[in-house]
Amino acid sequence: MTERTCVGAIAGAFGVKGEVRLKSFCADPLAIADYAPLYTEDGKRAFDLTDLRAIKGGIGAYLSGVETKEEADALKGVSLWVDRDMLPHLPDDEFYHADLIGLTVVDTGGAVLGSVRAVQNYGAGDFLEITTAGESQPLLLPFTMAVVPTVDLTAGRIVADPPEDV
Structure with a gap:
């Protein structure tokens, strides 16, 4: 099976002629078409x-095989x-x-903090959402060089230096 990566999602219909509103996860949102x-x-x-084309809240686009507003609406939420x-x-x-998802996160002393469950962005930069053993709430670490000095994809681990207040 081919490995795939999520690059966007359909946010619903835009207009009445089958156009959709897309949320692009690409650094350049319009590059999703590439x-x-x-x-x-x-x-x-x-x-x-x-x-x-850029529209308020995303990108407007036509998808092949989608010709009506109803067909576009039916795709809302599709990744x-x-x-x-x-x-x-x-x-x-x-x-x-x-x-990054699933990588083990260790502190600078080598103690396991948990594993990456998600990467979130609340508007002020990326945060690693870390699942930690025995904790109901995930640990959120700013994904910056100061807090996450090492990402080793080959070894499957991240070295983090969490701030004192985390």
Whole structure:
């Protein structure tokens, strides 16, 4: 099976002619079209994108095979996936969120803090959401060089230096 990465989601219909509002997870939101065809998570449908444009709250686009407002509305909430080998290689200090999920997080002394459950962005930069043993609430660490000095994808671990108040 081909490995895929989520690059966006359909936020619903935009207008009455089958156009959709997309939320792009790409650094350049309009670059989502460069990775077409985009697949549903189950891989049963594939879409090409046309007529992309920035709109309030996302991107307006037409998806192949979607011709009515009702068809566009029915796709609300569907995530869009791309074959992993379509994505560009990143510099050593940049990472795809999907590559961080599941990595073990240790402190600078080597003690295990937990594992990365998600990467969140609440508007002030990325945070690693860490699942910790015996804790009901996840640990949120700013994903900065000061707090996360080492990400070793090969070893499957992240070294973190959490602030005192975390």
